[in-house]
Amino acid sequence: MKDVKVHAKDILRMIPDEELAKLSSSTKVDYCAKVLSGERMFYLLVFALLAADQISQRKLEVVFNNSMFKTLFNISADAHVTHSSISTRLSKIDLSFFEKAYEIIYRRFSQLYTEEEIMHLYLIRVDSSMVAECCNRLKAGFTVGKKPGDGRQPRKQIKYTMAYDGFAVRLAEVFNEAVYLSEDMAIPKVVLKLVKKDSRHANLYVIDRGLSSLDNFNAINECDGKFVGRIKTSRNMEVVESLMKEDTDTDLGNLELYEDNIVHLYDNEEKKYSETPYRVIKARFKQPRDTTRPANKGKVRRVENEVFLITNDFGLTPKQVAEAYRRRWDIEVFFKFLKQNLSFSHFVSTSENGIKVILYMTLITAMLVMIYKRENGLGFSIGKFMFFMEMQDWVCQLMVVLNGGNADKQNGDIRLKARIP
Structure with missing residues (x-):
């Protein structure tokens, strides 16, 4: 070697x-x-x-x-x-x-990174992965979907929600109650714990569309945590101010920026627009995709030609916001490694x-x-x-x-x- x-x-x-x-x-x-x-x-x-x-x-x-x-x-x-x-x-x-052994080893190994490399560790990708027990021997867990019609017991599952910085997992939570099937319940527990530990508020949390509740956005915002996420293109909002300028760079890689706005999101409970300002970046794919709805539309996520990114960090450029969200995919690659190579797809x-x-x-x-x-x-x-x-x-x-x-x-x-x- x-x-x-x-x-x-x-x-x-x-x-x-x-x-x-x-x-x-x-x-x-x-x-x-x-x-x-x-x-x-x-x-x-x-x-x-x-x-x-x-x-x-x-x-x-x-x-x-x-x-x-x-x-x-x-x-x-x-x-x-x-x-x-x-x-x-x-x-x-x-x-x-x-x-505690994990915390000690994380501190020891993270010292191998240079100051420049450490800056990249402040980008925290937060997502969840499910693991099911095929033998139905889990002492605690929740079931998903309909019960089998042949009398068999449905498989129990466990949800792991992790915050990954590109080197290792900063924090992981194990959920075995059905209420945490919703990302709006699971992800905030991890993000808010890390926000409280991050006294300098240097971390930028990158979250997928699973976290969509206005209450959760507000909870992170009130703790001075910074995040980048994605919302539905049908999300109800009012534009407060446009941040687009003549010299704004609209090239976001495979996306093209067409709006960068400060907005108020609609509060469905209060039946009015919230007063908390957020930033929504709207972009289109440069190469249009086929948006024809599939026949099994209940099992396949709808394909769209637009992406709406939301953040409470007003100092980033649109390109930095788009790049941060693109790096969210790193945690998917990490989950794949854990499941395929480190025995994480079943329960020891x-x-x-x-x-x-x-x-x-x-x-x-x-x-x-x-x-x-x-x-x-x-x-x-x-x-x-x-x-x-x-x-x-x-x-x-x-x-x-x-x-x-x-x-x-x-x-x-x-x-x-x-x-x-």
């Missing part, structure tokens, strides 16, 4: 073991745990998520009892677990250990606690891959594959050393962990 600039070993060594050990003590995650300590569970899930595209409790059992895993993370050879003990541990293990645990533990560990593993792919100029999938291949190579070298041989000197100290967690 001559073209690799930053190796997987270097990234794994950045995981702060001393801080994880302190967390183990402060959270008491290891209370009554004989084999599956918090740190062991941490590294078990990292290794398994890197090793396979889809993991299960039985696969976690195989991984833990495998000599490769034990050698790489310096775990005693006689340590042994079963899939049932993993299941029980996931359902009862202290969640705060994994929440069906308990609420276990689901959240797996969520945090999936996001931590995604951070490791993100740094590796970024430093080595790779894609998500190949980055994850090469990361694990390097781990296999080092296990082979470590086994040579442990058996009295000489490993490749250019790799230096190949042991990843100096102590047994």
Whole structure:
């Protein structure tokens, strides 16, 4: 792997073991745990998520009892677990250990970004993804659509709403109640939490059409949070002022700007226009699209030739607003990576606690891959594959050393962990 600039070993060594050990003590995650300590569970899930595209409790059992895993993370050879003990541990293990571990690792890894790159991390894409349990074993979840007519129970689903900054997830919420099926209920919980944490109000939140309630726009605005979203072209509003000038750049990439207005949105509850000003940018696609309504119009979103973008940031240019909204697609690519490559399309645990533990560990593993792919100029999938291949190579070298041989000197100290967690 001559073209690799930053190796997987270097990234794994950045995981702060001393801080994880302190967390183990402060959270008491290891209370009554004989084999599956918090740190062991941490590294078990990292290794398994890197090793396979889809993991299960039985696969976690195989991984833990495998000599490769034990050698790489310096775990005693006689340590042994079963899939049932993993299941029980996931359902009862202290969640705060994994929440705080995620925060620590995010801070550590985000330090690798330059000041210029950090500026891009202030663009926070917020969206949701649904995951369904095909075996109907979820202890909590909601159903979507009609019940099956053959007497079968409808599949339960869980909703994940995340705020993604292009490097990692700043905040994630897990929803298992039907009321959160609406994005107007789920997204504000994430956005408003982050707005309160962002004391400098540097973040710009990018949201899709799912968030459309005037009350939610006002709630973000009142907290001094800045956002860019999209509204329906049929949205009722009154123009207060036009921001279009003779020298306004109307080229928005594949869109062409035709209006940039300060508006008041109609309040359906009060039956009048709201007094809070927003900015609505109206643009058309340069290449007209086929807008013929499909026969199954209830299942396919209507195609339009116009896009209405809304923001409460009056200092951005129309092109900056359009570019910010275009970058919203990054979170869709990230969701695809999580589901296709990090086992996020199904549930390893069906308990609420276990689901959240797996969520945090999936996001931590995604951070490791993100740094590796970024430093080595790779894609998500190949980055994850090469990361694990390097781990296999080092296990082979470590086994040579442990058996009295000489490993490749250019790799230096190949042991990843100096102590047994």
